[in-house]
Amino acid sequence: MKLRSYLILANTISIAFIILLLLVFFQYMLVTKEQLIWLALATVGAGIVSSGLFFVLVRPLEASVRRIGEGAGRIAAGDLEARVADTGLLEFKQLAEQFNRMGVSLEQSFRQVKAAESAQRELVANMAHDLRTPLASMQSYAEALEDGVIEDETTYRRYLSTIRSETVRLGDLIQDLFELSTLDAGAQQGTAYSPAVAEDVLVELLPRFTLQLEKKSLQLRVLLPEHSLKVYMLERHLQRVLQNMIENAVRHSPHEGIIRIEAEEPSDGFVRFTVTDEGEGVPQQERERIFERFYRLDRSRSREGGGAGLGLSIAKLLVEQYLGQIGVEQANGQGSRFWFTVRKADERSVMPENTRIEVETL
Template sequence: MKLRTYLLLANMISIAFIIILLVAFYRYMLLSMDQFIWLTSATVGAAIVSALLHFLLLRPIEASVRRVGEGAGRIAAGDLEARIEHTGFKEFRQLADQFNHMGSSLETSFRQVKAAEASQRELVANMAHDLRTPLASVQSYVEALQDDIIQDEETFRNYLATIRSETVRLGNLIQDLFELSTLDGTKQEPDELKLSIVEDVLVELLPRFTKPIALKSLQLIVRLPDRRVSIIIAPRHLQRILQNLLENAIRYSPKDGLLSLTAEEIEDPYGKLVRFEVCDEGEGVPVEERERIFERFYRSEQSRSREGGGSGLGLSIAKLLVEHSGGQIGIQPAGKNGSVFWFTLREAVDAKKTSEI
């Protein structure tokens, strides 16, 4: 039943009830004939006027309800951009606001789902590519060794070294993927965060880079605050961030180049921050790629060359770790050549006490 018909029927029932009462009053001599005729005529006239008013006043209400219904139908048909006009009574304008907000939320959610699906497809494709290359290399070298093609001892050892390096690369890629999925799935609560002393983290981390730095004859300069600085992040997470940024800097640095790792205290409205910078003298990152450099599997070289050996996940992991700890991360050019990867983390309130221990 339509709304107009329902309200008109309700009005007619009330008028009929009034007329029945008038008939009862006239029958029991409570009304004279003239009074009965006048009151009945007035009631019928009021019914006619009420019906006309119902017809006229319900039109904007029906129009508003119809617009909501049409908008809902368009969304149900897949048109998530459907919106309704803010016209009519106050309640219907509020309903239109809520409907349009719902449509915007659905559209945003749908786009996020589509983006997640596209990212998942890209992730699977990149994983397949990155896993297939070292696996194919390992397979070819193993087959060569099985067929006794290699008789020279030095070549034999080189083959084994290559197989080992490729398996290590596979292990690192799988570990990166595992850590990335772990970071996506859970977020640390503030009370679970631990304090890291920058100097202690670097003392443990930097010896790992002695060999790769020596192989490219690089010079590493480290600049730290004069006192021991404590920041709000788990030591292993700070270590992983710096490790990924240093590996990236070493990978793209030219031979005999200069690297620098700097940590300095800076002020902000909410307290002290520690800003880390890892600077290299590589070719740098083009302006149009700086927004995407922290995406998963994204590499600056469009040819996807494996010469550098990167998996394209290190910077993504660094970004997630920094953001999970409430910090920021970015990249900027370093003069004519090179790049500066920077990130900030909040300094612990009791940093001064820590330095006195």
């Protein structure tokens, strides 16, 4: 039943009830016949006027309800940009505002879902390419060795070395993907731990790059404060961030270039780490996207150099979990300066409030 019909029916029942009371009063001689007629006519007239008022006043209510219904129908049909005008009575204005807020929320959620689906498709496509490349290389070299086409010892060992390096590359990619999934899985706050000591992390980390530095005749220069430098970050996470940045610097540095690793203590309570190379640099328009997953400035060169486009995105996730910041800027002269900040640690070993630490599960 429509709202207008419902109100008119209620008004008609009220009139009928009043006339029934008048008949009862006349039956018991409480009113005269003439009074009964006049009262009945007055009641019917008042009912007609009331019905007319109902008809006029209900129209805006019907229009407001109709607008909201049409908006809901458009959203149900897939038009998430549908909105309704917030006109009419106060209650309907509030209802329209709430409806529009709901529409905005649904539209944002839908866009996030679409973006997540697009990112997932891109992730799968990039994973397939990056996994297929080392697998195809290993397969071709293994088939050559299996067929016995390689006779000299030098070539034989070179093929084995290539298979081994591609295996390491594949393992690194799988580890990066696992770490990304772990970082996305969740976080825990207020975890107690021992602060990382920057010099200890670098002493353990830098020997891993000896062969890569010698291969390109690179110089590595480290500049740290004279006193021990402690930061609010798990040691393995600080090592991971620095490792990813140094790997990126080695990959893009020219032969006989210089890589500088520095740490300084501004007055804001944070420690700022920088890794500077003398490579080709990062264009201004690319400096935000370079921290996206699988993003490469030069895709062909990055693939040949072994980069999967995950290292900097992992570094960004780790740094931001510790309430730090990360970025890249133009170095003095040629090259890029990658930097990140981590809160400086005091004598306590408790994570600052609101810090997020990923939890690994076995």
